[in-house]
Amino acid sequence: MSTDVRSQATAVVDVRDLHHSIGERKLLDGLTLEVAAGASVAVTGPSGSGKTTLLCCLSGLITPAAGAVRIGGVDIAQASASERAAMRLRTVGTVYQFGELIPELSPLENTALPVLLAGGDAKAAYADARSLLDELGVGAVSSTPAASLSGGERQRVAVARALIGRPPVLLADEPTGSLDQRTGDVVADLLFGLPARFECALIVVTHNPQIAARADRTLELSEGRLVTAERTVG
């Protein structure tokens, strides 16, 4: 019973005292971050400050030198590589700057792929992929090879793929960086609507102050820690 109460009160993302260096460079130096379900955070900071490295620690692609990375109460920093691979689909979904879809596959196939790779039921995966693509406004192009899609369409498909495992945490690394302002705004509207629609936490890395201003909080990665950033917009 007490465990239930505690887990309800705990932030879905709970990062404590995270440390990580690459070569001689200390990128994360005692970093702490808490994000609740339904909340969004923008992370800014100069190029090379370690933002992508931080997201990789959150998604389990990098094992940090020290610290805890709890997602839904489970410390992924302590999990083995195979445990992390098994958890990935249902823990954290990621949207990258260029969508990173498999160009020969259709949006339907790209979206269903994480479930298929995890050994899930193909029929259910395709049905779910179709409904997500419809909901995200790209149902009409669900059979077109991803290579032929526009940048904005690709990002919507990437969002569908990130959502298919219904992860409690969504990460986006420069999701609008390769889009023109109008398309970027449309993708940003979509992204920042997701925490309420899917009850997930959203962490968006961006160099764009207008995109950052849409998040509930903006934090800057500075000297290996996250500090509250001054908003220049909004």
Ligand SMILES: Nc1ncnc2c1ncn2[C@@H]1O[C@H](COP(=O)(O)OP(=O)(O)OP(=O)(O)O)[C@@H](O)[C@H]1O
């Ligand atoms: N595998 C690696 N080997 C060597 N250096 C690396 C490696 N991965 C990252 N780095 C270095 O670590 C630093 C932080 O990289 P990271 O990609 O996290 O920065 P970033 O804040 O995301 O930058 P940007 O805004 O340009 O995307 C950079 O100086 C980068 O060159």
Ligand SMILES: [Mg+2]
């Ligand atoms: Mg980066």
